[in-house]
Amino acid sequence: MRTPEVHQKVMDAAKSRRGKRGPLSEIHRRKISESHMGLKPTVDTRMKMSLAKKGKIPTHIWKLHTPEARRKQADSIRGRLHTAEHKKKQSESMKGRHLSEEHKRKLSEVKKGKMPPGGVERLHTKEIHEKIRIALKGRIVPEDQKIKIRIARARQVMPMRDTKIELIVFAYLDSHNVSYCKHKILSDIPHYLYSRHQFDIVVMDRRLIIEVDGCYWHGCSTHFPNPNEYQKWALNRDCIINETIEKNGWEIIRLWEHDINAGNLSELEEVFG
Numbered sequence: 716m717r718t719p720e721v722h723q724k725v726m727d728a729a730k731s732r733r734g735k736r737g738p739l740s741e742i743h744r745r746k747i748s749e750s751h752m753g754l755k756p757t758v759d760t761r762m763k764m765s766l767a768k769k770g771k772i773p774t775h776i777w778k779l780h781t782p783e784a785r786r787k788q789a790d791s792i793r794g795r796l797h798t799a800e801h802k803k804k805q806s807e808s809m810k811g812r813h814l815s816e817e818h819k820r821k822l823s824e825v826k827k828g829k830m831p832p833g834g835v836e837r838l839h840t841k842e843i844h845e846k847i848r849i850a851l852k853g854r855i856v857p858e859d860q861k862i863k864i865r866i867a868r869a870r871q872v873m874p875m876r877d878t879k880i881e882l883i884v885f886a887y888l889d890s891h892n893v894s895y896c897k898h899k900i901l902s903d904i905p906h907y908l909y910s911r912h913q914f915d916i917v918v919m920d921r922r923l924i925i926e927v928d929g930c931y932w933h934g935c936s937t938h939f940p941n942p943n944e945y946q947k948w949a950l951n952r953d954c955i956i957n958e959t960i961e962k963n964g965w966e967i968i969r970l971w972e973h974d975i976n977a978g979n980l981s982e983l984e985e986v987f988g
């Protein structure tokens with residue numbers, strides 16, 4: 716990816732060329748080509764480019780915000796940019812609304828940063844939540860939106876719950892007295908994209924990583940012979956993760972959901988059996 720400075724330089728160069736006639740000189744062309752060397756697009760960019768080419772996702776969705784816009788957004792989220800007018804409007808809109816003591820307490824905790832807004836404890840009552848659920852049920856989410864959501868989820872770093880298939884693998888490792896870490900981020904595997912990737916299982920003393928791959932989420936070829944756009948992206952990502960891990964002197968074993976469910980842990984048996 717270009718840094719903002721490089722990007723500016725390129726834009727300036729293009730500007731100064733505007734209106735000039737004639738093809739690019741050989742030297743100029745070589746310079747451009749050299750400037751692109753080593754600038755491989757990231758997986759994300761490639762995925763976006765490929766989707767955009769197919770017309771599946773309008774390119775504007777992926778437009779990057781300028782640092783300035785991002786800062787503004789971040790500040791506004793933190794509530795710093797609320798103008799006096801905005802605050803007045805908000806306060807007026809709240810007037811006449813009766814808040815229960817419980818609700819007030821929650822709001823105040825959210826403000827103190829004790830509770831993420833809408834998180835952990837829901838502000839909605841069960842009844843309202845049920846209404847929202849029903850309302851959302853019949854909603855058709857466009858395919859491009861779905862893909863975006865899936866990619867965002869895949870990139871999210873959050874404490875993960877142990878999946879059913881992970882529990883099977885944990886049980887196997889426990890029964891073989893293997894000590895391991897769950898859902899671990901490895902800082903010695905640097906990668907511009909996956910530096911925050913949580914590996915499912917890490918066996919530190921063997922420098923071994925075990926990934927427990929769900930058939931859908933990782934696009935297994937047995938159950939998904941024709942991978943969808945998300946699965947293509949995931950396959951590419953997993954490929955890069957494998958390469959990165961091995962380059963850094965780690966080993967990786969990937970176990971498929973369908974093998975684990977069928978009780979086939981032969982790859983683990985080769986190592987620990």
Ligand SMILES: [Zn+2]
Pocket residue numbers: 930935936937938939971972973
């Ligand atoms: Zn499968």
